Amino acid sequence: MKGLTSLFLGIFGTLAFSWVGLTVIPNWQIGRLNPQSDEEGTDIYPQPQSGMVERGVHVYAANGCIYCHSQQVRADYAANDIERKWGDRRSAPRDYIFERPVFLGKMRMGQDIANIGVRAPKEQETPAQGAAVSSPPAPATSPASASPASQGGAPTAASPAAKQTSSPSPSTQAGSPVPAGSPSSAASPAAKGAAVASPPPAASPSPAVGAPWPVQTAGEPPMYSAAWHHVHLYSPRSINIDSNMPSYRFLYEKRRISAARSADALQLSGSDAPPEGWEIVPTFDAKCLVAYLIALNQSHPLNEVKSVGGAPAAPAPAAGSPAPSSPAPKK
Amino acid sequence: MNATGIPLKEPAVSAIAGDTEQLERAYIDASTRVPVLMFYTSAMAWLVLGTLLAGFVSWKLHSPDLLSDISFLTWGRVRPAHMNVMVYGWASMAGMGTAIWLMARLCRTVLRFPLLLVAGACFWNVGVLLGVGGILFGDSTGYQWLEFPGYAAIILFVAYTLVVSWAVLMFRYRRGDQIYITQWYLLGAFLWFPWLYAAGQLMLFVVPVQGVLQSAVGWWYANNLLFLWFGAIGLGTAYYMIPKVIGRPVYSYHLATIGFWTYALFSSWTGMQRLVDGPFPAWMITASIAATILTMIPVATVGLNHHMTMQGYFPLMRYSPTLRFTVFGAMSYTVFSVIGVLISLRSVARYVNFTQASIAYSHLGLYAFFTMVIFGSMYYIVQRLVGREWRYGSLIKLHFWASAYGIGLMTLMLLAGGFLQGADMQNPTLAFSESVETALPYLRGRSLSGILLAASHFIFAYHFGLMLLGLGRTSTVPTFLNPVEAETSRGH
Numbered sequence: 001m002k003g004l005t006s007l008f009l010g011i012f013g014t015l016a017f018s019w020v021g022l023t024v025i026p027n028w029q030i031g032r033l034n035p036q037s038d039e040e041g042t043d044i045y046p047q048p049q050s051g052m053v054e055r056g057v058h059v060y061a062a063n064g065c066i067y068c069h070s071q072q073v074r075a076d077y078a079a080n081d082i083e084r085k086w087g088d089r090r091s092a093p094r095d096y097i098f099e100r101p102v103f104l105g106k107m108r109m110g111q112d113i114a115n116i117g118v119r120a121p122k123e124q125e126t127p128a129q130g131a132a133v134s135s136p137p138a139p140a141t142s143p144a145s146a147s148p149a150s151q152g153g154a155p156t157a158a159s160p161a162a163k164q165t166s167s168p169s170p171s172t173q174a175g176s177p178v179p180a181g182s183p184s185s186a187a188s189p190a191a192k193g194a195a196v197a198s199p200p201p202a203a204s205p206s207p208a209v210g211a212p213w214p215v216q217t218a219g220e221p222p223m224y225s226a227a228w229h230h231v232h233l234y235s236p237r238s239i240n241i242d243s244n245m246p247s248y249r250f251l252y253e254k255r256r257i258s259a260a261r262s263a264d265a266l267q268l269s270g271s272d273a274p275p276e277g278w279e280i281v282p283t284f285d286a287k288c289l290v291a292y293l294i295a296l297n298q299s300h301p302l303n304e305v306k307s308v309g310g311a312p313a314a315p316a317p318a319a320g321s322p323a324p325s326s327p328a329p330k331k
Numbered sequence: 332m333n334a335t336g337i338p339l340k341e342p343a344v345s346a347i348a349g350d351t352e353q354l355e356r357a358y359i360d361a362s363t364r365v366p367v368l369m370f371y372t373s374a375m376a377w378l379v380l381g382t383l384l385a386g387f388v389s390w391k392l393h394s395p396d397l398l399s400d401i402s403f404l405t406w407g408r409v410r411p412a413h414m415n416v417m418v419y420g421w422a423s424m425a426g427m428g429t430a431i432w433l434m435a436r437l438c439r440t441v442l443r444f445p446l447l448l449v450a451g452a453c454f455w456n457v458g459v460l461l462g463v464g465g466i467l468f469g470d471s472t473g474y475q476w477l478e479f480p481g482y483a484a485i486i487l488f489v490a491y492t493l494v495v496s497w498a499v500l501m502f503r504y505r506r507g508d509q510i511y512i513t514q515w516y517l518l519g520a521f522l523w524f525p526w527l528y529a530a531g532q533l534m535l536f537v538v539p540v541q542g543v544l545q546s547a548v549g550w551w552y553a554n555n556l557l558f559l560w561f562g563a564i565g566l567g568t569a570y571y572m573i574p575k576v577i578g579r580p581v582y583s584y585h586l587a588t589i590g591f592w593t594y595a596l597f598s599s600w601t602g603m604q605r606l607v608d609g610p611f612p613a614w615m616i617t618a619s620i621a622a623t624i625l626t627m628i629p630v631a632t633v634g635l636n637h638h639m640t641m642q643g644y645f646p647l648m649r650y651s652p653t654l655r656f657t658v659f660g661a662m663s664y665t666v667f668s669v670i671g672v673l674i675s676l677r678s679v680a681r682y683v684n685f686t687q688a689s690i691a692y693s694h695l696g697l698y699a700f701f702t703m704v705i706f707g708s709m710y711y712i713v714q715r716l717v718g719r720e721w722r723y724g725s726l727i728k729l730h731f732w733a734s735a736y737g738i739g740l741m742t743l744m745l746l747a748g749g750f751l752q753g754a755d756m757q758n759p760t761l762a763f764s765e766s767v768e769t770a771l772p773y774l775r776g777r778s779l780s781g782i783l784l785a786a787s788h789f790i791f792a793y794h795f796g797l798m799l800l801g802l803g804r805t806s807t808v809p810t811f812l813n814p815v816e817a818e819t820s821r822g823h
Contacts, residue, residue, distance in 0.1 A: 003510065010592065011519045015526055015559065018599035022551045023534060023544070026615055031541050061473025064407020070685055078608040078681050080759040091610040096542035101473040101535075104546045104609055108685035108756065109392070109770070111763055236395075242764040244771070246395040250402035 030093045036302060045300040048098040049292075056292025059285045061101060063248065070105030071114040071296065082308070086112040087298055089307045095298045110245055117297040119224040221267055229290040230264075230282050235272040251286040254278055355439070360715045362441035363432050366448035368716055370428030371709060372799065373456050375792050377420025382788045384413035389778040393771050403467040411478040412466045418476070418556070419487065420459045422697060422705070424452070426564040427494060429708040430517050433571055434498055437514050438505030447497040454490030458483050474545065476553035477531055484532055491528065495521050512587040516567025519595060523559040527552055543610050547603060554602030557696050562598065565660060565701040566633060568708045572657045573640055576711070577647055582639035586632045594629035597622045604675035607684055623675040630668040637661050650811040652727045656707030659735060663699035670695060670746070682757055687770055687777075688749025691742050698784075699738045706734070706791070713795065714810075719803025721810040726794045728812050733787030740780035748773025 037044045049057075060066070073087035082088065091114055096102050105112075220239060221227035231238065234252050236245040252266070257279050264287075265279040274280050282290070301307045391397050391406045398404045435442045442448075462483030465471070470480040479487065498521045502514075531552035534540050540548055574581050581587055600622030603615045641658065648655045671692060674683050683689065710727065714720050721727060748770045755766035797803060804810065 007510070007515060007518065008522075010595065011522050014592075014595035014599055015523050015555070017596070018551070018555070019526070019530060021600065021618065022603060022615065023530070023540070023548050026547055026612065027540055027544055029612060031544055033541065058473075062408070062469035062471050063405055064410055064471065066473060066475070067407055067410050072609050074608040074681070078677075080757060083759045084763060093543045093610050095610065099542055100539060100545070102543055102545045103473065104543065104606070106475065106605060106685065106689060107687075108763075109767055240764070242768065244393075244395055244764075244767050246391065246399040246406050248405065249400045250405070 033094050033097050035097065036094060045302070046095060046098055049295055052288045052291040053295045055285070056288035056290070056295075057099075057101070059251075059289040060103065060292055063251075066103045066105050068107055068109040068245070069103075070108050070112045071103045072105065073112065073114050073298065081112060084112075087115045087118075089298070089301070089305050091298055092302050092305045094302055094304065113293065113296055114298050115296065116224065117294045118299045120294050121222045121225055224294075226290050226294060227267060229293055230266050230286065231268060233286065233289070234266055234280065235268065238268070238270065238272050248286070251283055251289065252280050253283055254280055356436065359435050359439070359441050360432075362445070363435045364716045366442065366445050366452065367428045367432045367712065368799070369449060369452040370424050370431065371713065371795070373452060374421050374425035374428060375795050377416050377424065377459065378788055379792050381413055381416035381421050382785045384409055384416060386778075386781055386785060388413050389774070389781045393774045393778065402469065408467050408469070408471065411471055411475075412463050414476070415466060415478055416459065416463055417697065419455075419462065419479070422561055422701060424455060425705045425709070426520075426561060426701070427455075429568055429705055429712065430498075430520065430564050431494075432708075432712050433513055433568065434501050434517060437511050437517075437571075438501050440501070440504050440506055442501070443504055444497055444500055447493045447500075451490045451493035451497070454486055454493065458486035458490055461486060472536070474535055474549050476556065477535060477549060481536060484528075484536075488525075488528060488532070491525060495525055511571075512581065512584065512591065513567040513571040515591050516563045516570065519591075520560050520563035520567070523555070523563065527555050527559065546606060546609070547611065547615065550602045550605045552602075554605070555599055557693070558598035558601065559595070561697060561701045562594075562664075565704045566594070566664070568704050569637065569657050569661045569664075572653055572704075572708055572711060573637055573661070576651050576654045576657075577641065577644040579640060579644065582636050582642075586636045590629045590632035590636065593632070594626070597625040597629065601626065601671075601675075604680065605684075605689065607675070607677060607680040620675050620677065623672050626668055627672060630665055634661070634665045649813055652721070652724075652731070652810070652812055653707045653711040655731055655812065656703050656710065659731075660700050660702075660704030660707060663695060663703060663738075667692070667695040667700050682753035683749050684753070685756065686749035686752040687745045687773070688753065691745035691749060694738065694745070695742055699742065703734065703738075706730070709795075713798050714803065717798050717801060717803060719798060719801060720806045720808070721794065722797050722803050723794065724810050724812050726790055727810065730787050730791045730794070731812075733783045733790065737780045737783030737787060740783065741777050744773045744776040744780060748777070 035044050035046055072091045073081045073089070075090040076082050082090070095114075096104075221231060228239070230252075232240075232245075233248045235247055235249075236243040237247075254274055255278065257265075257277055261279055262281050265281050268274065268280060387398075387404065387409045388406065391399070391409065395406065399406070402408075431442070431448060458479075462479030465480040465483055466478050471478040472480060477484075498518070502518065531548060534548045535545055539545065570581065570587065601619050603611070603619035604623055607616050607620075609616075637658075645658075648658055673679060674688055674692060710721065751773070752766045752770040755761050755769045756763070
């Protein structure tokens with residue numbers, strides 16, 4: 001029965017080899033990443049989400065959003081994800097350390113939404129979300145972590161970025177129309193929505209051929225605001241006629257207006273609008289889903305990746321955390 | 332069944348003892364009747380349900396407003412429901428049915444402990460039912476290929492434990508020292524699956540790994556399920572059926588050995604190529620791409636072996652349903668692997684990574700290869716369990732051509748649509764929505780292929796139902812696809 005022993009050992013050994021090689025060793029390498037922070041231990045990224053966002057994750061999973069939407073920005077040498085303004089740097093393992101489940105995705109029948117929260121209009125964000133959400137504590141985490149990242153964080157972010165540009169980085173972005181360079185210049189209105197003084201002009205800058213997402217239409221809520229997400233989920237083709245997304249009306253409730261129109265009722269028009277005296281309001285699940293979408297934000301610079309463009313940086317560990325591309329000892 | 336007590340003679344080697352051998356086989360086949368038919372019948376039910384769900388998935392993808400207001404029929408729930416029904420309901424159960432029958436035959440012993448299998452089949456059905464119900468009512472875990480909620484997964488695991496303990500027990504009771512190559516693949520499949528499933532569940536739900544590694548574990552699981560579970564059962568079945576039907580030994584046992592070990596070694600390292608350019612250390616993806624390329628070695632050896640075995644016997648495919656389906660499946664294995672290599676190369680993968688091409692790849696493996704081989708084995712096995720021959724040769728023919736054209740059209744549509752979609756996505760001067768627009772006509776074409784496949788499945792289900800009800804032909808001659816002189820190809 002020698003042949004039999006070797007058969008069993010072989011069956012066991014081959015899978016053990018693959019299991020160790022493809023799951024255990026990567027787990028040693030990048031399985032215990034910590035959030036990144038600056039020297040003072042502030043400006044921590046990423047941060048765990050809680051409350052409504054956490055529940056929104058389950059709504060996202062339950063309704064299979066992952067089968068059409070990816071949440072990963074590929075590097076500029078591999079794809080034009082960055083040129084499509086799906087993000088201003090490639091995604092890195094550290095972006096996902098608190099995500100469970102992780103929704104990297106394998107299909108793009110819809111846009112990549114790794115950074116969809118970045119596009120939310122900034123000053124609209126708080127009131128709109130507050131209105132939609134009606135319970136302040138939960139969403140408080142997302143704007144808090146989001147806004148310093150994309151706006152206030154720009155000066156601090158300049159230092160790692162400067163480090164990156166001084167290193168021999170391929171200047172593939174040099175000739176591209178995308179403003180290459182430091183995050184401060186990346187705060188172009190289109191990419192950041194930072195200059196949303198008033199919503200309509202915000203979307204107008206370059207609705208040229210490569211407009212990465214639908215153009216703002218009059219009469220709609222500001223693009224990528226919470227109210228916009230609700231209308232989009234309720235009736236995708238009212239916002240973008242080419243959209244292939246199914247509507248998620250079962251996440252919304254049609255009810256009679258009792259005293260006054262609810263603050264979070266959807267601003268619908270045309271055939272989607274409810275009859276006189278009725279309104280469409282999001283269910284709690286819908287609010288959670290939108291809170292989750294708005295919290296999707298990988299705009300915070302990471303030391304291990306270039307912030308515009310995006311070859312993985314040379315192993316330059318910052319704040320004592322190892323770059324993911326080097327096999328690091330367990331901490 | 333109750334045939335466990337029948338004393339069997341030592342396997343006869345001489346030609347004179349041929350009758351004894353025939354009798355033995357009949358006893359063994361009879362002993363497998365209840366468990367194998369249970370697995371097959373459940374599998375057929377899941378196949379029909381999965382086909383209906385597939386129709387929904389396919390139509391809704393290009394007509395998003397179809398029934399979208401009903402929460403449990405939203406596309407994002409029906410799609411994983413379809414996939415899980417097909418993977419765990421149809422493919423796994425039919426595969427286990429065939430594997431059980433093959434184990435009994437190759438161990439040359441009547442099936443012992445049938446209750447283990449009956450209980451296993453019951454639990455498995457309950458698990459799949461709960462899991463699919465869970466997905467449709469919003470309990471999906473969100474991990475691709477592992478969407479079943481925990482309460483379903485645990486039942487599946489219990490069911491599987493029953494089946495695998497049966498397999499190990501059977502193996503202990505086998506007679507004769509020779510272990511045929513098919514048994515290698517089957518033992519491999521039976522022992523790999525619990526590890527895969529347990530590792531997937533543990534590393535995602537019990538002691539979850541951090542961040543992106545969940546995706547790595549998920550695709551490691553999914554690809555290994557495809558190769559080491561379905562692929563191993565499919566190849567093992569082909570290694571049995573092809574020589575059996577044509578009545579000729581496998582061309583080279585040596586090649587078969589090489590094929591098996593290189594298959595186990597290399598195909599188990601694939602999976603990460605699906606995460607190409609993602610947020611992972613590059614070596615993981617490169618390792619899987621290399622492994623995918625190396626799977627050409629087992630493909631070449633297995634393909635050569637089957638081809639040389641079949642050499643001179645290809646005309647038999649005109650008559651034998653089993654042979655026709657099995658050879659189609661075995662050839663598809665080569666196509667599946669070659670396309671797998673093609674779309675894993677980095678230069679190609681960046682075009683097709685997020686497109687329909689990966690759906691084409693999964694269907695090539697699970698349908699064109701595995702399911703076709705299993706169809707073939709069912710045409711061989713069921714008639715021996717119910718003691719009747721298949722009723723209509725014409726229905727088998729229809730089944731074959733509808734399946735073959737259906738899966739062919741689907742693969743072409745998804746691959747072509749996927750490549751064009753990817754090319755548009757990589758072209759920054761085009762708006763993103765144009766890449767979706769590009770894919771839509773091909774998705775409509777895919778829906779057409781779905782009609783063919785649905786027809787083939789309904790025909791097969793009907794035919795299978797006739798057999799179950801004892802409405803097959805009573806004849807000593809098997810049902811052939813085309814009229815033939817009786818002695819040409821007589822399956823044993």
